[in-house]
Amino acid sequence: MGERVLTGDRPTGKLHLGHYVGSLRNRVRLQEEGYDCYILIADVQALTTHWDRQEELSRHVREVTLDYLAVGIDPERTTICIQSMIPEIHELTMYLSMLASVHQLFHNPTLKSEAQQLGINFALEGKKGRLELNYGFLGYPVSQAADITIFKAKLVPVGRDQVPHIEFCRKLVRKFNRLYGGGEEILIEPIAMVGGAEGEPSPLERWYWSYRPPSLDLSLEGFLARYTDLSLAEAAGLFSDEASPADSEAGFEKLAQGVAKLLAEHPTESNLPAESLVQWAKDELIRLREIGAQDTKGVLKGITGDEKMSKSLGNVINLADDYDEIWAVIRQGVTDPGRIHPTDPGRPDVCRVYAWHQVFNPEGEPTVRHQCVHGLRGCVACKKELAARVDEILAPIRERRHQWEKRMDEVDEILIEGTRRARQVAKQTISEVREAMKINYFSPARVAAD
Ligand code: SF4
Numbered sequence: 230m231g232e233r234v235l236t237g238d239r240p241t242g243k244l245h246l247g248h249y250v251g252s253l254r255n256r257v258r259l260q261e262e263g264y265d266c267y268i269l270i271a272d273v274q275a276l277t278t279h280w281d282r283q284e285e286l287s288r289h290v291r292e293v294t295l296d297y298l299a300v301g302i303d304p305e306r307t308t309i310c311i312q313s314m315i316p317e318i319h320e321l322t323m324y325l326s327m328l329a330s331v332h333q334l335f336h337n338p339t340l341k342s343e344a345q346q347l348g349i350n351f352a353l354e355g356k357k358g359r360l361e362l363n364y365g366f367l368g369y370p371v372s373q374a375a376d377i378t379i380f381k382a383k384l385v386p387v388g389r390d391q392v393p394h395i396e397f398c399r400k401l402v403r404k405f406n407r408l409y410g411g412g413e414e415i416l417i418e419p420i421a422m423v424g425g426a427e428g429e430p431s432p433l434e435r436w437y438w439s440y441r442p443p444s445l446d447l448s449l450e451g452f453l454a455r456y457t458d459l460s461l462a463e464a465a466g467l468f469s470d471e472a473s474p475a476d477s478e479a480g481f482e483k484l485a486q487g488v489a490k491l492l493a494e495h496p497t498e499s500n501l502p503a504e505s506l507v508q509w510a511k512d513e514l515i516r517l518r519e520i521g522a523q524d525t526k527g528v529l530k531g532i533t534g535d536e537k538m539s540k541s542l543g544n545v546i547n548l549a550d551d552y553d554e555i556w557a558v559i560r561q562g563v564t565d566p567g568r569i570h571p572t573d574p575g576r577p578d579v580c581r582v583y584a585w586h587q588v589f590n591p592e593g594e595p596t597v598r599h600q601c602v603h604g605l606r607g608c609v610a611c612k613k614e615l616a617a618r619v620d621e622i623l624a625p626i627r628e629r630r631h632q633w634e635k636r637m638d639e640v641d642e643i644l645i646e647g648t649r650r651a652r653q654v655a656k657q658t659i660s661e662v663r664e665a666m667k668i669n670y671f672s673p674a675r676v677a678a679d
Contacts, residue, residue, distance in 0.1 A: 236266070253300045328405060329401060385419045481515065564611075
């Protein structure tokens with residue numbers, strides 16, 4: 230069994246495409262690669278913002294479990310467990326909270342921005358927000374640190390916005406081990422696995438695919454060998470932070486000249502002006518390098534132009550949705566506002582529909598890009614193609630979910646068994662923690678006898 234990995238979700242409803250792209254498909258990959266995966270359903274954490282919706286929790290716990298099983302999480306290989314049923318987590322949260330300063334929590338950028346999005350007044354004084362800051366919300370990074378360390382998880386896949394929480398957890402662990410460990414590593418410092426989106430084309434691939442005539446069966450390596458004197462590693466290196474501006478400039482010139490030669494040999498139906506093609510291709514390379522530097526991996530922005538998917542924004546596609554529900558959201562997709570007619574050359578990189586093609590339609594994306602840039606496709610057809618592709622991806626997930634819905638007793642068994650397994654690990658950790666903290670006053674046998 231590989232390294233232990235911890236992931237989890239707050240059960241606040243069905244999981245959606247954003248969860249799928251941001252974490253679920255990566256969890257399945259980790260499971261397939263043999264990691265020792267734990268998924269924690271963080272129902273107590275859900276209460277930090279949904280404390281008055283406790284009646285929904287039970288349903289939501291089962292909804293997310295159905296979504297896990299539907300995407301391919303195998304309960305034999307991945308331990309799915311419920312946070313509130315593992316009291317050792319709450320005990321460890323309390324111990325760790327002694328080591329966490331309120332100042333640190335108030336300066337946690339992720340907590341601050343989440344509070345802002347939720348309308349929570351993230352201050353002890355001053356004007357009131359829509360919701361008052363509660364102790365549980367302020368302290369949830371401590372509870373998250375306990376979630377991770379109780380299972381001795383080494384790896385935690387997270388989006389970039391969650392990295393401050395992992396850093397905070399690492400600081401707590403270091404402090405704990407220094408204070409109580411006596412040179413031993415009682416708790417394990419976790420490592421954040423940032424991003425994790427698979428199959429995403431590199432900026433170089435994206436650039437090449439958008440210029441290559443779709444009918445031409447020539448790989449990127451083939452193009453580099455035939456039309457430039459750059460190796461794949463050299464060309465990819467032009468996008469790295471370490472490439473000097475002069476090297477990038479010279480390399481981009483070679484790539485742009487190469488693609489101009491390629492297109493001259495294979496004249497295609499195109500609205501791109503031939504005389505400015507080299508400059509155009511170079512500008513595109515520079516812009517893609519900038520986009521690459523922003524590291525948007527693992528984040529699916531709302532197709533309606535919003536930063537996130539959210540029920541209140543009406544832009545959510547749940548994993549359980551059918552084609553009509555998918556289309557109802559995708560048809561509202563934001564496109565290039567500068568485009569009036571389907572024959573106008575478009576700018577895919579300002580189009581959210583295109584961003585989704587990159588994620589859900591990687592094989593078709595080069596054609597989408599090429600046709601958009603060259604004014605060869607309309608936006609409605611483009612959205613329809615995307616909706617069909619998303620539906621194709623969700624169809625087997627929907628079907629598996631449907632099958633599991635008929636076996637809810639088994640779903641409950643999976644949760645009970647997973648939690649039981651997880652609790653064994655948690656009990657062992659908490660016993661080591663108590664021993665290190667010297668709060669194990671009596672032998673377990675004696676306490677049991679009493
Ligand atoms: S054709 Fe497609 S990629 Fe281009 S602007 Fe329209 S929706 Fe976006």
